[in-house]
Amino acid sequence: MSEHTEKPPGDAAAAEEPQGPDVDSLPGGVPAAVEAVLLVVEEPVTDLELATALQVPVDKVREALAELKDEYDGYTGQGPDTGPTRRRGIELRNVAGGWRFYTRSEFAAVVGRFVLDGQSARLSQAALETLAVIAYRQPVARSRVSAIRGVNVDSVVRTLVQRGLISDVATDPETGAVLYGTTPLFLERLGIGTVADLPKLSPHLPGLENLQDFDDTTY
Amino acid sequence: MSEHTEKPPGDAAAAEEPQGPDVDSLPGGVPAAVEAVLLVVEEPVTDLELATALQVPVDKVREALAELKDEYDGYTGQGPDTGPTRRRGIELRNVAGGWRFYTRSEFAAVVGRFVLDGQSARLSQAALETLAVIAYRQPVARSRVSAIRGVNVDSVVRTLVQRGLISDVATDPETGAVLYGTTPLFLERLGIGTVADLPKLSPHLPGLENLQDFDDTTY
Amino acid sequence: MAQDAYDDGGAPAALPGTEKAGRFEVRLENFNGPFDLLLSLISKHELNITEIALAKVTDEFIGYIRAFSAAGDSFSLDEASEFLVIAATLLDLKAARLLPSGEVEDEEDIALLEARDLLFARLLQYKAFKEIARQLGTRLAEEAARFPRQVALEPQFAAMMPELTWRMSPSDFAAVAAKALEPREPAPTEVGIGHLHAPAVSVREQADIIGRRLQEQGVLSFRQLTDDADSLLVVVARFLALLEMFRDMVITMDQAAPLGELTVRWSAGEREWSAVSISEEYDRDDQDQAVLPVAEEDAEGGDRERAH
Numbered sequence: 001m002s003e004h005t006e007k008p009p010g011d012a013a014a015a016e017e018p019q020g021p022d023v024d025s026l027p028g029g030v031p032a033a034v035e036a037v038l039l040v041v042e043e044p045v046t047d048l049e050l051a052t053a054l055q056v057p058v059d060k061v062r063e064a065l066a067e068l069k070d071e072y073d074g075y076t077g078q079g080p081d082t083g084p085t086r087r088r089g090i091e092l093r094n095v096a097g098g099w100r101f102y103t104r105s106e107f108a109a110v111v112g113r114f115v116l117d118g119q120s121a122r123l124s125q126a127a128l129e130t131l132a133v134i135a136y137r138q139p140v141a142r143s144r145v146s147a148i149r150g151v152n153v154d155s156v157v158r159t160l161v162q163r164g165l166i167s168d169v170a171t172d173p174e175t176g177a178v179l180y181g182t183t184p185l186f187l188e189r190l191g192i193g194t195v196a197d198l199p200k201l202s203p204h205l206p207g208l209e210n211l212q213d214f215d216d217t218t219y
Numbered sequence: 220m221s222e223h224t225e226k227p228p229g230d231a232a233a234a235e236e237p238q239g240p241d242v243d244s245l246p247g248g249v250p251a252a253v254e255a256v257l258l259v260v261e262e263p264v265t266d267l268e269l270a271t272a273l274q275v276p277v278d279k280v281r282e283a284l285a286e287l288k289d290e291y292d293g294y295t296g297q298g299p300d301t302g303p304t305r306r307r308g309i310e311l312r313n314v315a316g317g318w319r320f321y322t323r324s325e326f327a328a329v330v331g332r333f334v335l336d337g338q339s340a341r342l343s344q345a346a347l348e349t350l351a352v353i354a355y356r357q358p359v360a361r362s363r364v365s366a367i368r369g370v371n372v373d374s375v376v377r378t379l380v381q382r383g384l385i386s387d388v389a390t391d392p393e394t395g396a397v398l399y400g401t402t403p404l405f406l407e408r409l410g411i412g413t414v415a416d417l418p419k420l421s422p423h424l425p426g427l428e429n430l431q432d433f434d435d436t437t438y
Numbered sequence: 439m440a441q442d443a444y445d446d447g448g449a450p451a452a453l454p455g456t457e458k459a460g461r462f463e464v465r466l467e468n469f470n471g472p473f474d475l476l477l478s479l480i481s482k483h484e485l486n487i488t489e490i491a492l493a494k495v496t497d498e499f500i501g502y503i504r505a506f507s508a509a510g511d512s513f514s515l516d517e518a519s520e521f522l523v524i525a526a527t528l529l530d531l532k533a534a535r536l537l538p539s540g541e542v543e544d545e546e547d548i549a550l551l552e553a554r555d556l557l558f559a560r561l562l563q564y565k566a567f568k569e570i571a572r573q574l575g576t577r578l579a580e581e582a583a584r585f586p587r588q589v590a591l592e593p594q595f596a597a598m599m600p601e602l603t604w605r606m607s608p609s610d611f612a613a614v615a616a617k618a619l620e621p622r623e624p625a626p627t628e629v630g631i632g633h634l635h636a637p638a639v640s641v642r643e644q645a646d647i648i649g650r651r652l653q654e655q656g657v658l659s660f661r662q663l664t665d666d667a668d669s670l671l672v673v674v675a676r677f678l679a680l681l682e683m684f685r686d687m688v689i690t691m692d693q694a695a696p697l698g699e700l701t702v703r704w705s706a707g708e709r710e711w712s713a714v715s716i717s718e719e720y721d722r723d724d725q726d727q728a729v730l731p732v733a734e735e736d737a738e739g740g741d742r743e744r745a746h
Contacts, residue, residue: 026325028293033435035308036326037333040591042377045333053333074247087247089255091584101587106245107255108583110272114260115585123578125571132571148563164371185371190574192583199573201566261589303564331598334591340600341617347606368618377588380598387580408604409611418612 012156023054030056031064044098044188065099068092096187097194130156131165135186136201139170139179165189249275249285250290262288262318284318287311342382349375350384354405358389358398374397384408520526644672645679645713652689652704660700679713686711 023033033054037045047065051058074087091102103111123131129161130153133145157180160166169181182195192198242252254272256264266284270277293306310323322330343351349372352364365372376399379385388400401414411417451675590596648663660680667673680702683689688706693699 023326023329024366028308028323028325032306032308033321033326034330036322036330037308039309039320039322039587040330040334040595042374042588047337049333052277054329055332089247089251093584101258102584103255103258104247104251105580105583106247107242107252108585109261110242110252111255111585114264122582123575125575128571128578129567132567132574134529135574136567136570138295148275148560148567150560150564158369162365162369162371164373167370183371185406188586189581190577191584199570201570214438258587259585259589281733308745327594331595334595335598335600338599341605342602347614350619351611351618354611355615355619381591383596384601384602408602409606409608411608416608418608420612420616 009082023056026071029061029064030054031068034061034068036065038092038099041100043097043184044094045098046098050099065092065094089112093191094193095191098190100186124156126151126153127156129173131160131182131186132168135182135198138181138195140181141172141177141179143177145180151157163180188193242275248283249273249279251285253280253283254287257311257318257320260319263314263319265317269318284311288313343375345370345372346375346378350379350401350405353379353385353399354414355403355419355420357400359400359416360391360394360396360398362396364399532594641675641678641682642713644675645682648676648679649683649688649711649713652702657701660702663702 026032028035034050037050039054046059047058050065051061054061068197072088072090072092079154089107090106091104093100096198129149130145134140134157137144137148142153142157145157153187157166161168161180165186166180167183168178168186168218171177172179187194191199242249253269254273256269266277266280266426269284270280273280288311291307291309291311306323308323308326310321311318312321349368351366352367353359353376356363356367361372361376364376376385377430380387380399383402384405385399386402387397389398390396391398406412406416407412409417625646649657651663654660660677664673664676667676680689680691684691688704688709688711690703690705692701692703
């Protein structure tokens with residue numbers, strides 16, 4: 001998952017790892033095992049990754065995730081073993097294609113004091129507009145973003161790369177220009193699953209959904 | 220740091236008027252607030268620290284901690300609002316005078332499998348370069364490393380900390396940012412005695428003493 | 439549809455400039471780029487493609503550029519030239535309106551009309567992104583209230599990590615450091631395509647050409663004045679030149695009907711007139727020879743945006 005590590009040759013370590021007990025038989029079962037893994041993840045983790053670690057079918061993981069999410073939200077608990085639960089200070093969310101624990105936003109003021117590096121600084125209007133253009137036009141060259149915004153965007157693009165919200169994702173085969181796209185961190189910061197979940201642009205563009213037609217025509 | 224960013228008002232606001240809403244009135248109350256804080260703390264946190272942050276009497280925090288511990292263990296839930304709960308994969312433990320979440324030991328095999336998956340015995344190029352910047356610029360804030368490398372380094376820095384090659388060595392007196400430096404393990408791996416033994420960088424580079432000049436302004 | 443589109447729904451970009459003590463000022467905190475300015479001008483006049491307000495906007499825009507020059511060191515030429523790009527497009531627009539309607543078989547007419555459509559499409563698009571950006575900002579702020587768990591691994595798991603294999607000598611490591619610390623050139627993200635652009639066109643030169651023609655022949659239509667123009671840019675430059683000459687009161691202009699033929703008449707008789715007098719706003723010998731920058735890529739130097 002992480003780009004900063006390389007696969008060890010043959011995944012030997014994982015293969016040799018002793019099987020361990022069947023999670024289903026442990027107290028708390030699959031949901032508890034999922035919870036345990038979620039406690040150590042550093043970025044959203046997919047149901048498939050969880051199923052691999054737990055060695056159970058992915059359907060069971062999905063079931064457990066849905067159940068946990070409801071539990072943390074305080075909805076469920078009508079089963080034979082569990083009663084209704086209290087809404088928790090922890091939220092289980094599906095963002096950027098995976099699952100991760102977050103603190104609930106009501107407690108931001110309290111929690112913020114314990115987070116060392118704080119949340120990153122807010123983006124300027126210029127950075128937000130540039131980010132929006134890149135998000136909806138990706139993969140896109142800087143010159144195109146610049147044409148849409150009507151100003152030079154070089155330094156804003158640099159800032160966004162540095163903040164990890166966008167990255168160069170490809171090279172234009174014709175011009176050789178670097179093409180930018182948004183990162184998983186962008187999705188996470190926005191709390192959405194994929195780029196397809198971005199709000200629709202069309203309500204803001206009466207009759208001009210087919211933007212490609214004209215923004216390819218640079219002047 | 221960057222001209223495109225503004226200090227989040229949250230920081231200042233939190234510092235100046237730590238009032239916030241009364242946690243007791245929020246959904247989930249004190250236990251939920253305690254839970255939220257516990258999710259983000261690196262080090263065990265004491266009941267007194269929690270009480271200060273939450274602005275509630277320490278007795279209430281102790282009560283909430285005891286209740287939470289039981290809940291996570293699957294014992295409680297006899298109150299009017301809550302029924303019996305399932306034993307969770309997360310454990311709330313009191314260690315060294317403070318409280319912290321741990322994965323439940325039954326799931327060590329599963330968690331271990333997850334942690335090991337994708338781990339490598341080698342550092343990625345990104346990790347290596349980040350390590351190099353930190354080694355030659357220490358003590359240095361993550362934001363500065365990110366500025367020098369031009370990309371977001373958050374997750375690489377975490378990897379390097381996890382690997383024991385760097386650690387937080389100080390706090391920037393002005394910004395409060397964590398400053399990183401290399402560890403004795405790093406020196407050992409490289410086979411040198413002290414940081415001063417690092418080879419001098421070639422003369423075509425701006426002298427280390429001048430590095431401030433460019434990375435504060437150019438990026 | 440067009441009208442709705444210009445309704446600056448809840449987000450009227452405040453007019454960035456105000457006349458104050460005879461000097462032009464730009465409130466930089468409100469200013470975020472040329473399109474922003476154009477949008478504000480347009481919403482102020484509730485611009486409609488077929489309305490005369492377009493001329494007003496154009497004039498006002500030219501006023502901006504003049505004021506920029508007059509303000510001297512407060513504004514970089516970069517900024518002014520970026521405005522000029524927009525101004526040129528606006529002038530395309532205005533010029534398009536001046537061409538006889540119904541006679542669009544002329545390729546140039548079509549080009550001008552397309553330029554108009556292009557500009558409005560661009561403005562609409564920009565406005566859409568502005569609104570979306572606001573939504574994203576709100577969303578990001580809301581999300582910032584949630585903190586993900588991000589803590590070090592429990593020691594038992596950290597200990598499970600495979601032992602690091604380290605084959606690097608101190609000098610290898612220094613080489614990595616040298617490379618990583620090297621000041622990076624701004625990434626050459628695009629292949630230079632400057633050579634593909636039409637050369638810059640000087641308003642002064644064009645003024646000289648049409649000025650002489652008008653002096654010789656007395657009355658000419660805009661069509662006649664531009665029939666030898668080999669590019670859209672020349673047409674634009676000549677139009678700019680006409681505006682300047684009009685200001686200098688050496689010509690009069692007459693248009694019987696909206697979109698009708700524009701007739702230009704030399705009104706200065708034998709009076710001494712030289713194109714040199716009109717040039718300052720557009721030709722800045724000391725700084726930049728590009729009079730009408732053709733493409734955004736030409737813009738160089740730092741970021742000219744006013745952050746926030």
